Amino acid sequence: MTITLSDENAARTARKSKDARAWTADRIVVHALLIFFVLLAIGPILLVIMNSFKTTPAIFGGPFDPPTIKTFGIDGYLRVFTRGNFLLNYQNSLIVTVVTIALTIVTATLAAYGLVEYKVRLAPVLGGLFIVGIMLPIRLGTVPILEIMISWNLIDTLAALILVYTAMSIPIAVTLMVAYFRTVPTELKEAARIDGAGEFRTFLIALPVVKPGLAAVATLTMLPVWNDLWFPLVLAPSKNNQTVTLGVQQFVGQFLSDYPALLAALTLGAVPLIVLYVIFSRQFIKGLSQGVGK
CATH class of the missing domain: 1.10.3720.10 (MetI-like)
Structure with a gap:
């Protein structure tokens, strides 16, 4: 059975496509983990800064809510x-x-x-x-x-x-x-x-x-x-x-x-x-x- 040049090119293209999909999946996993750890690190800091511009009732009423016109205070x-x-x-x-x-x-x-x-x-x-x-x-x-x-x-x-x-x-x-x-x-x-x-x-x-x-x-x-x-x-x-x-x-x-x-x-x-x-x-x-x- 003879393997033609076109068959070799098709096989090479298939391997490259498979490698590209695997590399893309690895990148997605790595970036997802990095984003998770970034949010885990800066989340508490942003929460403290955000609540520092709110009144006391607003802090207890919605600690995860951003300041609004009614709740904003310095x-x-x-x-x-x-x-x-x-x-x-x-x-x-x-x-x-x-x-x-x-x-x-x-x-x-x-x-x-x-x-x-x-x-x-x-x-x-x-x-x-x-x-x-x-x-x-x-x-x-x-x-x-x-x-x-x-x-x-x-x-x-x-x-x-x-x-x-x-x-x-x-x-x-x-x-x-x-x-x-x-x-x-x-x-x-x-x-x-x-x-x-x-x-x-x-x-x-x-x-x-x-x-x-x-x-x-x-x-x-x-x-x-x-x-x-x-x-x-x-x-x-x-x-x-x-x-x-x-x-x-x-x-x-x-x-x-x-x-x-x-x-x-x-x-x-x-x-x-x-x-x-x-x-x-x-x-x-x-x-x-x-x-x-x-």
Whole structure:
């Protein structure tokens, strides 16, 4: 029995059609699961934000209903800003987060560059210590940290939070930046040195190559610093130095029965973090994926 060319083409076309249908079915399943998990993640957040713009009877009468002309209200936000201290809380959180990110990036990039460039015997040991620093939770050292801050007269100051958060962020930042600096072409650094550039100038020339890593470090530092409650409660509990997370926690304790104000406070505490993550999520994912891949 002879198989003609047209029969082979028909069989090949049938196989391609079958593979395309299977691939389409797989995509539908994957996208359905992704949509489900996205809704599961953002659903409670949207519910809190939506109900923060409603009156108390409307919240209990229809918690899943969107605000209407009759149920819309901003009294909760007005009570938050008149009775709370959120503007100062935002200012404190912004100062702590921005300064911590800057210090972490500067120290981590310099340390990572040194570990990659200078082949000394202690380099593997120092790299291992940074990895150990990632595994050990810093909250285990709360008592010694508190004693150090008291001895330095830094208790109940934003400087105490900045120092602790910088120390907490450096291990993972150095580990990530080491992976990036290893990808910098040796020819680029040698050419800079041949042209007479010093080590610091060579470091600045190599820095643009690792920009995705800097974005990933900034995002990794920003999220836990902005969202932390433990160290602001221990090291800076006064009203003048409260961060947003601590301010929200104390406001919630005082206005537990005022649901519009409660939901407004939770929204004000969460929305800035969500917005910042959405803005920098692409750089964050790109930085981590490239760092792992390289």
